[in-house]
Amino acid sequence: MAALAWLLIPLVAAIGASLWGTWALRTRRTRGDGPELVGYARFREAMERSTTTTTSVSGS
Template sequence: MASLAWLLIPLFAAIGAAIWGSWASRNRTAGDVAELAGYARFRDAMEKTRSGSEPV
């Protein structure tokens, strides 16, 4: 029975590694659209503040 326990340890480690690997390689581009829109608003706001000032 002890040998079975020692064989289950690498099995659980392999399953854990497979779960972690699939989680780490997931598609994370869903948040990029909101971030890019926020960056575009930031650029527009910075251009508005620069247009009212004197040229450097």
């Protein structure tokens, strides 16, 4: 009976590994880069405005 248990451990591990592998390689739906790029553009505009304001204030 103990030998059967030792044979079942690798079998269960192999089944678990195959299930995890199929889950990890599934095709995922992507939202696209639209919202991220819009947020980055707003961030750059804000940084350019703060740099322009800082240089004109410190130059006075």
